[in-house]
Amino acid sequence: MDIAVAGAGYVGLVTAACLAEKGHKVACVDVDAGKVALLQSGKSPIYEPGLEELLKKNRERLLFTTDGAAAYRWADVIIIAVGTPEEPDGSVNLRYVREAAKQIAEAAEKDCVVAVKSTVPVGTGDQVERWIEENRKNPVHIEVVANPEFLSQGTAVKDMLYASRIVLGVESPQAEKVMKEVYDPFALPYVVTDRKSAEMVKYAANVFLALKISYINEIANVCEMVGANIEDVTAGMGMDPRIGSQFLRAGIGYGGSCFPKDTKALHWLAAGCDYELKTVQAAMEVNEKQKVKLIEKARTYVNHFCGLEVAVLGLTFKPGTDDIREAPSLANIAVLLEEGANVRVWDPAGMENAKRVFQKEVVYCSTIAEAITNADICFIFTEWQEIRQFDIRQYAALMKTPLVLDGRNCYSLDSAREAGIIYESVGRERVC
Numbered sequence: 001m002d003i004a005v006a007g008a009g010y011v012g013l014v015t016a017a018c019l020a021e022k023g024h025k026v027a028c029v030d031v032d033a034g035k036v037a038l039l040q041s042g043k044s045p046i047y048e049p050g051l052e053e054l055l056k057k058n059r060e061r062l063l064f065t066t067d068g069a070a071a072y073r074w075a076d077v078i079i080i081a082v083g084t085p086e087e088p089d090g091s092v093n094l095r096y097v098r099e100a101a102k103q104i105a106e107a108a109e110k111d112c113v114v115a116v117k118s119t120v121p122v123g124t125g126d127q128v129e130r131w132i133e134e135n136r137k138n139p140v141h142i143e144v145v146a147n148p149e150f151l152s153q154g155t156a157v158k159d160m161l162y163a164s165r166i167v168l169g170v171e172s173p174q175a176e177k178v179m180k181e182v183y184d185p186f187a188l189p190y191v192v193t194d195r196k197s198a199e200m201v202k203y204a205a206n207v208f209l210a211l212k213i214s215y216i217n218e219i220a221n222v223c224e225m226v227g228a229n230i231e232d233v234t235a236g237m238g239m240d241p242r243i244g245s246q247f248l249r250a251g252i253g254y255g256g257s258c259f260p261k262d263t264k265a266l267h268w269l270a271a272g273c274d275y276e277l278k279t280v281q282a283a284m285e286v287n288e289k290q291k292v293k294l295i296e297k298a299r300t301y302v303n304h305f306c307g308l309e310v311a312v313l314g315l316t317f318k319p320g321t322d323d324i325r326e327a328p329s330l331a332n333i334a335v336l337l338e339e340g341a342n343v344r345v346w347d348p349a350g351m352e353n354a355k356r357v358f359q360k361e362v363v364y365c366s367t368i369a370e371a372i373t374n375a376d377i378c379f380i381f382t383e384w385q386e387i388r389q390f391d392i393r394q395y396a397a398l399m400k401t402p403l404v405l406d407g408r409n410c411y412s413l414d415s416a417r418e419a420g421i422i423y424e425s426v427g428r429e430r431v432c
């Protein structure tokens, strides 16, 4: 099939590469000429395991362009995968979706299907249909379907090639048939429904995972108070297939470009129907508190942070990405700086992005050892392999006071005891 993808961000790019891998001819459109030039030269603007290999392997079937009109004109299917940024009130900004819809409507010269893959509020499919009708130049039939994605950063290629399901929100059997031609080569299970239900699947799924994290974080907080161990508790819970073991890792809260945005957007959507989503509200509040929980724990050891040497290990919202958007590390560093601490940070991937947020206020270190040498306190905010594998005895050897506050439970309590450090983690007893 001839497929066009609007947007060469991480969703658009991974989608384009995987569709080409399955034999489709794909034109990927982006307004950013620099990004398009980079892609044309065979390089990926983002790091996603396996992506660059797929782009190289399928370059015969992949085209990157800034010329949307040319790409959309004769496409059988056009996938909208542009960004949907968050507004200050929690609503979703659909400006880029509207621009893509308008451009498609003006360009299309044959019947086609427009599949909305961007995460959009329920009802956006109807809106896209109206934008297309208002701007359509030629007597062609353009059908809009909802086709949400479930890619996680760091495993996006695998998540697309071996997805747990393909969700299609269609309003006609013809659109369903066309979309199945796109996805049949993947040989994955389908959930076919109406457009609004498909749009809801995406929010309901992401927000459910966020609820699961906030729930387990609260259980972890109670474990600390009653002397239970969260890791044993989740092991015992997770074996129940009705619960499942994933997304039960207690820590300092969820971040990233999806969960914080999607929880707010779903809450906002329901509020627009005069319905308060109380579980979601609670999950958001718990997450905000959980993010700075370690700072509160640190205050039980020191009276103030002013003038203290503070090491921060891990900046990104999770390992395997350079993305620091909504990362718990940011809120913590802001408090430390505001209270006058000297902050030294280390992260294997997120430091370039962090430099745009904190310029000269923090010291960027090239090794973990450099960051913790002579430190009064060390905070761990991301569970990078490099941190997990770091010799825990080095904290005792290099820090001024070996006080380690670990927001991602990177070390076993036994190893902390043997190393002779003061060790605070999440949902487990303190070691001192």
Ligand code: UGA
Binding pocket: 119, 149, 150, 151, 152, 153, 154, 206, 209, 213, 246, 247, 248, 249, 250, 251, 252, 253, 254, 255, 256, 257, 258, 259, 317, 318
């Ligand atoms: C999430 C979803 O997992 C994807 O299915 C979805 O497609 C994507 O959002 C999206 O909407 O585009 P992602 O944001 O890449 O993917 O990251 P996750 O792996 O879900 O992690 C999100 C946050 O939750 C991270 O900060 C992570 O540290 C935290 N987390 C995750 C926990 O604190 N505990 C856990 O057990 C799991």
